[in-house]
Amino acid sequence: MPVRTYKLIQLVGISDKGFDEASRNAVKQASKSLRNVSWFEVVEQRGKVKDGKVVEYQVKLNVAFKLEGSD
Numbered sequence: 889m890p891v892r893t894y895k896l897i898q899l900v901g902i903s904d905k906g907f908d909e910a911s912r913n914a915v916k917q918a919s920k921s922l923r924n925v926s927w928f929e930v931v932e933q934r935g936k937v938k939d940g941k942v943v944e945y946q947v948k949l950n951v952a953f954k955l956e957g958s959d
Contacts, residue, residue, distance in 0.1 A: 890959030895955055897950070898949065901914025901946070903944070907945050910946060911930060914947065915928055925951060926953055
């Protein structure tokens with residue numbers, strides 16, 4: 889049976905457009921410096937309010953990537 893091992897890290901993605909884009913931004917940026925990014929899980933969503941308006945969306949993500957040498 890193949891052995892698969894993943895490293896799990898936590899990131900915060902930010903967008904001024906929405907939670908979906910904040911998630912995509914975090915995964916895209918992580919993929920620039922991490923190889924084998926495999927999945928993500930949204931842990932928390934929050935936002936920033938200024939003068940009664942939502943001005944920023946923030947998403948806390950667990951992101952996993954497969955360790956090299958694991959099948």
